[in-house]
Amino acid sequence: MDKATFKKNQPVVYRxxxxxxxxxxxxxxxxxxxxxxxxxKETALLFVQSLFCPHPxxxxxxxxxxxxxxxxxxxxxxxxxxxxxxRIKKKDILALQQKFSVTAMEKGGKRVYVLDGFDKATxxxxxxxxxxxxxxxxxxxGILLVENPGNTLTTIQSRCQLIQFRPGAARYVKExxxxxxxxxxxxxxxxxxxxLEDAKTWLEQEAFETIHEGAREFLxxxxxxxxxxxxxxxxxxxxxPNTTKEWVRLWLLWLLYYIKRADIAPLDFEQKIGVxxxxxxxxxxxxxxxxxxxxxxxxxARVRKVVRK
Numbered sequence: 209m210d211k212a213t214f215k216k217n218q219p220v221v222y223r224x225x226x227x228x229x230x231x232x233x234x235x236x237x238x239x240x241x242x243x244x245x246x247x248x249k250e251t252a253l254l255f256v257q258s259l260f261c262p263h264p265x266x267x268x269x270x271x272x273x274x275x276x277x278x279x280x281x282x283x284x285x286x287x288x289x290x291x292x293x294x295r296i297k298k299k300d301i302l303a304l305q306q307k308f309s310v311t312a313m314e315k316g317g318k319r320v321y322v323l324d325g326f327d328k329a330t331x332x333x334x335x336x337x338x339x340x341x342x343x344x345x346x347x348x349x350g351i352l353l354v355e356n357p358g359n360t361l362t363t364i365q366s367r368c369q370l371i372q373f374r375p376g377a378a379r380y381v382k383e384x385x386x387x388x389x390x391x392x393x394x395x396x397x398x399x400x401x402x403x404l405e406d407a408k409t410w411l412e413q414e415a416f417e418t419i420h421e422g423a424r425e426f427l428x429x430x431x432x433x434x435x436x437x438x439x440x441x442x443x444x445x446x447x448x449p450n451t452t453k454e455w456v457r458l459w460l461l462w463l464l465y466y467i468k469r470a471d472i473a474p475l476d477f478e479q480k481i482g483v484x485x486x487x488x489x490x491x492x493x494x495x496x497x498x499x500x501x502x503x504x505x506x507x508x509a510r511v512r513k514v515v516r517k
Contacts, residue, residue: 242373
């Protein structure tokens with residue numbers, strides 16, 4: 209993470225975390241709240257590195273180059289547990305508690321857990337975490353990454369120090385991507401709210417272009433059953449490797465990006481409004497447990513109904 213850019217784009221967050229590090233007054237739990245473009249995950253990594261780095265800078269942040277920092281960046285330490293799942297469940301929290309109860313007996317020192325996307329966790333997971341937060345162990349620190357803090361229990365919010373991030377600059381993300389991908393890819397990922405690091409991760413995967421082309425072909429053939437056939441057989445077959453929430457979400461975002469272009473989406477004004485509403489509603493549905501194959505079939509059917517009017 210570029211600390212200078214972090215300081216410029218998130219000055220309040222930077223000052224708050226810097227003060228905590230320099231004064232060694234670390235809260236037992238933080239809630240980093242902000243959209244994907246805000247780089248909450250990258251900030252969490254920097255904060256974790258800073259808790260252990262033997263060579264911090266004048267603001268208390270990690271040097272990011274020493275062996276300690278490189279080890280934590282590679283997720284190679286038992287001191288830190290990162291939990292990143294479509295939906296965190298009770299068993300994941302219990303496993304986390306068990307791990308730290310064992311490591312506490314083995315050694316002293318700081319231990320940290322990061323729960324990525326905790327605003328999508330199950331109610332049972334939230335209740336399990338609440339018990340964890342009520343009795344924090346010595347030198348045990350937690351970071352909850354959320355897009356919408358309102359989707360977490362108020363009792364969990366009250367036990368965390370809320371760090372509110374402002375949206376990242378789309379222009380910064382776009383400029384950072386232009387050196388490694390096409391202008392179209394850079395524009396879409398930036399406008400969709402992805403952070404620079406997340407966008408780079410997507411671009412590195414072969415499936416990215418499959419999803420990209422799938423969105424184009426779907427819209428180009430939106431008035432024909434060919435569009436649905438191609439999606440079901442080639443892009444998102446029922447048990448295909450790309451039929452995951454994250455890839456479906458990316459496909460929906462590509463559709464929303466393209467639907468604004470008359471040359472790609474041959475739709476009249478009312479049809480664009482109707483299809484856009486379906487796509488936005490489906491993005492919200494993906495935040496809950498869902499049968500993806502059934503969800504996609506409903507999208508295809510609803511879109512077909514709108515474009516035939």
